[in-house]
Amino acid sequence: MSTSTTPSALRDADTEGAAPAMDEPVRPDGRPAAAVLALARFEARELLHHIPVFVFLPLYFGFTGWQLFAGDAAGDYPILQDVDRGTQSGPLFLAIALLACVNRTVLRSRRNGTDGHFDVLVMEPWRRTLAHALSVVPYAVVTALVVAFEFSWAALKPGAVGHGSVAELAVGPLMVLLTGILGVLLARLIPYSLAVPLLVVGAFFFAVLVAAGTNDGHWQKWLWPTVSETGAPPLPSDLLGRPAAWHALYLVGLAGLLLGAAVLLSGGRARRVKALTALALAVTVAGAAGQSPGDSAALAKARTTASRTPEKVQSCAPLGRSTYCAFPEWSGQRADWAEVVERVQSLAGGAAGGERLTVRQRVADISDLTSDAAIDPVRTPRQVTVGTEWGGNQRLKFAVAVASVLVAGNENATVEMCDARVVTIMWLALGTESDPVYALGDVRLDDSVEGSALALTPTDGLSMTRGQTTVVRELFERPRYGVTARVKTHWTELTSSKTSLTRAAELLGVAAPKATGDECADE
Known part of the structure; x- marks a missing residue:
C-alpha cells in the first residue's frame, strides 16, 4: 500500500532542512566568549610572526638582563623609588612594535580582499575587534613579569634602600596594553597601515613642541603614557611628588575607553558595551584630573626642610667615635659610611685621628625631579656631608669629603683651597685603596x-693643580707604611695653609715638582 505525500508536507520538510537566508543574521548557539578567547589566542601567536615583535621582544629581555647582570658597583646599592621608574623605558619599543603589528593584523582582511567573507561567519565584527584587543594581553602580562623580576632583583640586594611603588611598576605593562588597543582603534578609524607611522612621528614632534613651548607643562606631560623625570639626585620617596596612582588609573581608564570606542565603531551597540565605555571615560577623566595639579605647597616645604634643615627629619646614631645622621630610608647604610670614616682616620695624625665627626646625609635644594642641583658645603665644624647615592665612586667622593674636614676643619674651607693641604687630603682619602x-x-x-x-x-669638589697631582701620584708609588709615618709625624705642618707644595714634598720624602711661581695656577 503506497503512502501519499501532500505538497504542503513536502514544503514543510524542505523548509526545515534549508539553510537560513544570507540576509538573515546568524546567531551562535555556542559560547561567544569561548570563540572570542580562541581567536585572541590565535592572533596573539600570529603577532610573534611579525618581524618587529619577533625582534623587539627578545631585545627587551636581553636589554633588561644585561642591565641586571652587567651593572657597575653602583648597582649594588639600588634606590627603589628610582628603580620602579627605571622599568618604564624598557617596554617602549615593544609597545611601538605592537602598535604597528596589531594594526596591520586587524587590516589583514582588507589587504587580502576577504572582508566580504566575514559576513557569513557566526562571530560578529565587534567580537573580532575585541579578540584583536585581547591578543595584546599576553604581551602585557609578559611585560609585567619582566618588570616584577627587574624590581625584585634590585629589592633583594643587601644594599637596597627606599620603597617602590606598585603604580609606577604598572606603567610599563599598561603602556603595552594601551598601545595595542590603540592599534586596533586606528584600524577601525583609518583602515590604512600608513596611519601608525604617521601617528608615531606626529606624537614625537608634538611632544617636542610641548616641551619647548611651555614653562609649566606638568599636566601636558602627564597625559603621555610614561613620565620618567630624571636628572635630580635620588630623593626620599616622600619627596618625589609624582602622582603615580592617579596616572595608573588614567592609563587603565584610557585603555578601556579606546577599547570601548573600537568595539562601538565595529557595531557593538549592546547596552553593556556603552555602559562600560562611559565608565572608562569617567575613570580617564578622574585620573587625568588627579594627576594634573603640580607640586603642592606642602611638598615644596618638605623639600626645603630636607635640604636646609635635614636634622628635623633625620635620626642619628653613634658608630665608633662619630655620629651618623640619615633619612629614615637610608639608616641601614650608616655602617658603610662608618667604615670609610675609620679607614680615612687611620691615616691621619694629631688630634684628627680621633676626631669625633658628624656625618649628615643631605640633599640638594631642588624644585622638581629634573633639576640637577649641587649640594652646598657647610661651615659647621667637623660635619661631613654624604649624599643619597652609594656604590661606585660615591664611596671615594665621600672619602675625599671626610679627609677634607679632617684637614681643613669644615667643608667650606676647601672651596677655594690653594695650597699643599690638597696633597694630604688626597693621601688620606685614597691611601688605603688597593689601586690608589x-x-x-x-x-x-x-x-x-x-x-x-x-x-x-x-x-663642590676640590681643585687639584698639576704639581699637586704629581706629588700625590709619587706618594701612591711609595710603601704605604712609610708615607703614613711621615704624614703623622709632620701632621701639623702638612695641614697648615702656609706650607708650600715644595716643602710638603720634602716632608713626605718625594721629589718636588718644578716651581711655577704660583702653585694654584694651571701649569
Whole structure:
C-alpha cells in the first residue's frame, strides 16, 4: 500500500532542512566568549610572526638582563623609588612594535580582499575587534613579569634602600596594553597601515613642541603614557611628588575607553558595551584630573626642610667615635659610611685621628625631579656631608669629603683651597685603596691621573693643580707604611695653609715638582 505525500508536507520538510537566508543574521548557539578567547589566542601567536615583535621582544629581555647582570658597583646599592621608574623605558619599543603589528593584523582582511567573507561567519565584527584587543594581553602580562623580576632583583640586594611603588611598576605593562588597543582603534578609524607611522612621528614632534613651548607643562606631560623625570639626585620617596596612582588609573581608564570606542565603531551597540565605555571615560577623566595639579605647597616645604634643615627629619646614631645622621630610608647604610670614616682616620695624625665627626646625609635644594642641583658645603665644624647615592665612586667622593674636614676643619674651607693641604687630603682619602692611582682617576671629574682637575666630593669638589697631582701620584708609588709615618709625624705642618707644595714634598720624602711661581695656577 503506497503512502501519499501532500505538497504542503513536502514544503514543510524542505523548509526545515534549508539553510537560513544570507540576509538573515546568524546567531551562535555556542559560547561567544569561548570563540572570542580562541581567536585572541590565535592572533596573539600570529603577532610573534611579525618581524618587529619577533625582534623587539627578545631585545627587551636581553636589554633588561644585561642591565641586571652587567651593572657597575653602583648597582649594588639600588634606590627603589628610582628603580620602579627605571622599568618604564624598557617596554617602549615593544609597545611601538605592537602598535604597528596589531594594526596591520586587524587590516589583514582588507589587504587580502576577504572582508566580504566575514559576513557569513557566526562571530560578529565587534567580537573580532575585541579578540584583536585581547591578543595584546599576553604581551602585557609578559611585560609585567619582566618588570616584577627587574624590581625584585634590585629589592633583594643587601644594599637596597627606599620603597617602590606598585603604580609606577604598572606603567610599563599598561603602556603595552594601551598601545595595542590603540592599534586596533586606528584600524577601525583609518583602515590604512600608513596611519601608525604617521601617528608615531606626529606624537614625537608634538611632544617636542610641548616641551619647548611651555614653562609649566606638568599636566601636558602627564597625559603621555610614561613620565620618567630624571636628572635630580635620588630623593626620599616622600619627596618625589609624582602622582603615580592617579596616572595608573588614567592609563587603565584610557585603555578601556579606546577599547570601548573600537568595539562601538565595529557595531557593538549592546547596552553593556556603552555602559562600560562611559565608565572608562569617567575613570580617564578622574585620573587625568588627579594627576594634573603640580607640586603642592606642602611638598615644596618638605623639600626645603630636607635640604636646609635635614636634622628635623633625620635620626642619628653613634658608630665608633662619630655620629651618623640619615633619612629614615637610608639608616641601614650608616655602617658603610662608618667604615670609610675609620679607614680615612687611620691615616691621619694629631688630634684628627680621633676626631669625633658628624656625618649628615643631605640633599640638594631642588624644585622638581629634573633639576640637577649641587649640594652646598657647610661651615659647621667637623660635619661631613654624604649624599643619597652609594656604590661606585660615591664611596671615594665621600672619602675625599671626610679627609677634607679632617684637614681643613669644615667643608667650606676647601672651596677655594690653594695650597699643599690638597696633597694630604688626597693621601688620606685614597691611601688605603688597593689601586690608589686608579682610584684617583675614578674620583676626578675628567677621569685623569695627570695634570690639573677637579676631585669630586658630595658638595663642590676640590681643585687639584698639576704639581699637586704629581706629588700625590709619587706618594701612591711609595710603601704605604712609610708615607703614613711621615704624614703623622709632620701632621701639623702638612695641614697648615702656609706650607708650600715644595716643602710638603720634602716632608713626605718625594721629589718636588718644578716651581711655577704660583702653585694654584694651571701649569
